[in-house]
Amino acid sequence: MEAICADKIYGPNSRIHSGFVVYKNGFITDITEEEPDCQIHDFSGFSVIPGLIDIHIHGISGNDTMDAAPEALQEISISLARHGVTSFLPTTLTHDFEKIKAAVSEIGRQIGKTAGAEILGSYVEGPYLASEHRGAHPVNYLREILKHPKIRLKF
Numbered sequence: 511m512e513a514i515c516a517d518k519i520y521g522p523n524s525r526i527h528s529g530f531v532v533y534k535n536g537f538i539t540d541i542t543e544e545e546p547d548c549q550i551h552d553f554s555g556f557s558v559i560p561g562l563i564d565i566h567i568h569g570i571s572g573n574d575t576m577d578a579a580p581e582a583l584q585e586i587s588i589s590l591a592r593h594g595v596t597s598f599l600p601t602t603l604t605h606d607f608e609k610i611k612a613a614v615s616e617i618g619r620q621i622g623k624t625a626g627a628e629i630l631g632s633y634v635e636g637p638y639l640a641s642e643h644r645g646a647h648p649v650n651y652l653r654e655i656l657k658h659p660k661i662r663l664k665f
Contacts, residue, residue: 511539511548518557531558561596566633568601575600575632578612583620583629591626598627604636604647 511534519526521541532540532548540546568575571589573582583600590598602613617632636644637653644652 511546513546513548513550514553514558515545515550516553516556516558520557520559522560559594562594563630564590564595564598564627566601566635567598568603575617576603576605576609576613578609578616580616580620580623583616584624584626587624587626587629589626595627597630599630599633601633601635604639604644604651606651607637610634610637 511532513530513532515528515530517528519529519531519541526541526543529541529543530546530550531538532542532546567586567590569577569582570586573585573589575583575586586598586600600613600617602610614632614634617629621629621631636647637651638655639647639652641649641652
């Protein structure tokens with residue numbers, strides 16, 4: 511068992527001033543203002559917050575989800591963890607369907623295998639976007655939603 515001492519600790523329902531986060535085998539077992547009887551890592555002057563979740567990230571540190579490579583996803587995972595992100599959704603970009611499928615397949619293979627932030631699933635962005643609202647998405651890969659004669663959508 512070990513603990514981190516910090517000036518502020520933000521929990522789900524409270525904020526502790528000058529407290530301790532106690533953990534064992536990588537899991538938090540207690541958050542307390544009482545000094546625990548274990549090895550303490552002093553982070554006075556710092557705050558502890560819950561891990562962040564990035565729900566839309568194409569890449570970081572020169573790596574991109576669309577690389578469809580385990581090494582790229584691993585590096586994205588490690589880079590995000592260095593910035594307090596504990597889990598994420600690798601996001602694809604509008605492109606050729608085969609390239610999107612390759613990226614999503616690789617994301618699926620890497621779930622549970624990353625060394626840093628955990629992959630929760632994938633975020634498929636596009637290709638069904640209005641061209642006037644496409645942002646950085648290449649116009650040549652955009653697709654229109656086809657209307658089915660028997661389906662009526664009400665907005």
